Amino acid sequence: MSFISSRLEPYEQRRKRPAKGKSGKSLAHESAEKHVTGEAVYVDDMPELAGTLHMAVAQSTEAHANIVSMDLTKVFQAQGVVDVITLDDVPGEADIGPVFKGDPLFADKKVEYVGQPLFAVVAQSLAQAKRATKLAEVEYEVLPSVLEIEQALEQNFFVRPSHSMQKGDFQTAYNKAPNRLENTVYVKGQEHFYLEGQVSYVVPTEDKGMKVYTSSQHPTEVQKLVAEVLDLPMNYISVEVRRMGGGFGGKETQAAPWACMASVAANKLKRPVKLRLPRQDDMVMTGKRHDFLNQYRVAFDESGKILATDIMVAGKCGYSPDLSDAIVDRAMFHSDNAYDLGDCQVVGHRCKTHTVSNTAFRGFGGPQGMTIAEYMVDDIARAVGKDPLEVRKLNLYQDGSSTHYGQVVENYHMRELIEQLEKDCDYQTRRQAITEFNKNHTYKKRGLALTPVKFGISFTVQFLNQAGALVHVYTDGSIHLNHGGTEMGQGLFTKVAQVVANEFDVDIDTVQVSSTNTEKVPNTSPTAASSGTDLNGKAAQNACLTIKQRLIDFASDYFKVEPSEIRFENNHVLIGSGDNLEEMTFQAFVELAYLNRISLSSTGYYSTPKIHYNREKADGRPFFYYAIGAACSEVEIDTLTGEYDVLSTNIIHDVGQSLNPAIDIGQIEGGFIQGMGWLTTEELNWDGHGRVTSNGPANYKIPTTMDMPKEFNVKLFDRINEEQTIYNSKAVGEPPLMLGMAVWLALRDAAASVADYKVNPPLNAPATPEQVLRAVQYCQRHLEGRAS
Incomplete structure (x- = not known):
């Protein structure tokens, strides 16, 4: 009404x-x-003012090279071209790094990833501008490139210094413990795949300023960077955002370059300029969720209780810092997920690679950190011969426990939430039924996993709160x-x-x-x-x-x-x-x-009150409170092909006193599906020259309605937030994404059943059918070895 x-x-x-x-x-x-x-109305739907020009960006074809020469004669002569914008046209600051320097608006004598902007063409239409970018004659001196985390670690090649956190005396506790395990898991990144791509429309104002319409999660940063690029005070720049067609973190820092480029052109030509990246350009030129190589060493007793833990997380940052320092920090903060790690140490590396600079993505490193905790607890459970849920419950934080970064865990109702979900989804009965099913089926196997999520809420950079x-x-x-x-x-x-x-x-x-x-x-x-x-x-x-x-x-x-x-x-x-x-x-x-x-x-x-953190000492309270939840998923795999179905998922998630239950449940459902996609079907791929080969919907598979659990139930945890948030609600944007771990680990559980749960099959993420088949074959080889 x-x-x-x-x-x-x-x-x-x-x-x-x-x-x-x-x-x-x-x-x-x-x-x-x-x-x-x-x-x-999105930015590209806005009526265009008379005289509006369109912009396209030329891209490097090399991952790491010196630019020997760049002849733009044919570009200028192309049909419809009005001007070509290069680094020389920038009147102010040419480096638009959001926190640390390292992101030139256009490449300056050197390129460091395939797709790096070289220059931009301004034309009467986008098609004309796009065609003209291909006419440049660029000569490169190709340099050695680092494309993988392992290479960066070997060479100590980092965008920012490594960092560590610790609690207690890991080495002493580890040496005294009766049982030890170690393992490695590689978790690939994720393409944001927002429905609306990166776009900005810039209109010059009569006072030499700019009106910027942009699809950005951070209007003030766009305002600041456009002002710096144009060498103007911030009050000359007005930035407006009515809505975005999805962001997921991809428009936190990486919406700014396109607004800055369009602003430089609008300032030079005194005409409105629109820059919209076509989907394939967007997927090549913008950062993704970081790949992470994670390793652990853990000591535990005969019951599976964790006594000591050593964790390494190494993020694939790309060529520049962007937000990677804070993202790897958050991965380190969340490498415990819901569990007390005992005496522990956590080290995080920010690996530089000659690939596009990776950036924020829903969860901001937290999901990648959590994967190592869940993988580790899974491994411990099979080592002591217990159901993984039993070991998970055994190792949960208690009220008053301290994390490896010094925050005391308070008002922690995880056990109650898990036990409520365990009862609601009839976990124990289903576990027995799955065991019976697997005994009676040779080529089909089922798996079950119930995984918790504990996610800290607040920016870890204090002034942003x-x-x-x-x-x-x-x-x-x-x-x-x-x-x-x-x-x-x-x-x-x-x-x-x-x-x-x-x-x-x-x-x-x-x-x-x-x-x-x-x-x-x-x-x-x-x-x-x-x-x-x-x-x-x-x-x-x-x-x-x-x-x-x-x-x-x-x-x-x-x-x-x-x-x-x-x-x-x-x-x-x-x-x-x-x-x-x-x-x-x-x-x-x-x-x-x-x-x-x-x-x-x-x-x-x-x-936000109460928060404080001393990064030098790795101690404090970086989070105002924790949002918690849990998911239970059941899957069925084909041991001949690795293909699988998600049969059911039950979720209980804590949003405190919900401000809008319908929207919160929608966020939980969407977050779970996006997390499931990251861990199962969405595979980022590069070739040996640093080129993104998963550059469109034809070769990058996001979940569809066909991938959803056949039975999908979501319930809100009925408890208010004890902290004084708005009406005692809790955040619901990022935490539900990590509920998707239940599907990933249910697939691992199904594969492990092939060897009667006696081994821990390797299952990197995303757990594509190929990865699942490898896990099954690993278990089959174990059986053959045992039989011989």
Whole structure:
């Protein structure tokens, strides 16, 4: 119901019913209908101004080489070409590294990955610009290249220094322990595959500034980098983001280069410029989730209790730092997942390779760190002859336990959540049934895994844990909301609007959320780290409380009542009590306040409390709280081909006191499927020359409806967040992705059944049918060796 139509609803009927769409209620995404009908406007849908030009980017064909010469004569002469933009055209800073330097806007005398931008062509159409990029005559002096993590480790070739964390005395505990294991697992990266690719549309303003429309999770960073590239103050640059067609971290830092390139051209030519990467260019030129090579050494007792752990995580960072320092840190933070590692040490390496610079991806390194913990616990279970779930429960953190980075685990309800899921999905009965099935079937085998997720919520870079908001109440009772978070389909705008509706106890359709804009809310953090609702919801609440307090103070004075006698209820304001009760519509009340010169507008601000971390000492509290969950998946594999089906998945996930159960469940479902895709079907491949060969949907397989579990049940864990988040909710953006580990380890469980669970089959990720078949064959060779 629109705001106008709701005002036509009979007064008595509207007064008696509760305000609609407030926090805690299931409500459709604010743009759901527009998404379905195609009316939602993305950057490439915007009407183009007269004189708009289009840009395409020329790419390096070598992974590592000096540029001997570059002749652009034929490029300039091509049909439709207006100009060619090179490094020489950049009036300001040419290095756009988001944290550390190392990302030149265009290659400067050297290239360090296939696909690195050399120059950009500005033409009348994208097709003309794209064709012209192929006409450059570039001569290279090819240099030796490092393409794999193992090479980088051998050569100590890193984008940033290695880092370590520790708890207790690992070596002493390890030496004394009765049992030891060690193993290695390689986890490949993941392509973001957002539905809307990278795109920016830049319009010059009359004061030498730029209006930038971009598909970015970090408008302020785009503003800052465009300003630096153009050698202008930030207040000359306005960046606007209405929505993205998916982001998943791929648009946190790597939306900026295209906005900067288009801005340089728009500044030079004084005309609007659009730069949209075609899908194949996007998949070649932009970073992905980091590959990780993980290793462990673990000591444990006869029951499977972990006593000492040594973990190494090594991320494939690509040619530049980008966000890799923090990403590998988060992998290190999460290398325990849900378990007490005993006396332990964790080392993280940031490996440089001559490939595209990898970047943020949902979970930000955390998922890659968790894989080694789960792989290790799986191995321990088979070593002591127990069901992996039993060993998982044995090693769970307890309240008051300390992590390897010094944070005390508090309010930790993981055992309760796991046991609830174990009961709901009838785990023990199914385990017996699977054992019986595997005994009676030679070529089909089934596997089962129940895996937990413990994910720390907060940016690990402390200053990013802040947000701002702007709320206006208009005299007709409608409310305008703006905040620093960006909408990429995850429902952030809907949830924060619900917070505002809840604070004033008005219908959700009276709240209008406008595009994220650096002119309205400045100095924003990226919408990342699962913090969008936590930060922006609190900032919006803060703005609302400021306005409410003004209104309460006004009403107390105007009506001569105590502040406690003023209540906002069901689109109304109640003033006084008993026979002296005054009742006004919210609209009439705010109009009265305006006539009495009461400000109906306020900014809001929030910064996350309690967090602190000393990286030098590797000690502190980097996370405000932990989001937890668990998934149980059952699979069936074909031992002749390695092909498999996911038969069922049951999930219980902790979102605290849900702000919007429908959106939260959708996020859990989507996160699980994306995590399952990363660990099973989505395989990134490069050739021996550093060229990405998985560069389109024909050779990169994201999950489809055919890959979903045949039975799929999701349940919310019924417990509020003990920390004072917005209405005691918990973040739900990233944590559900890691629930997909249940499918990966169920496949490993099925393969292990071939050798009666006596060996730990190697199963790198993604667990494609080829990988599953190798795991099965490993177990078959073990059986043959035992028989001989």
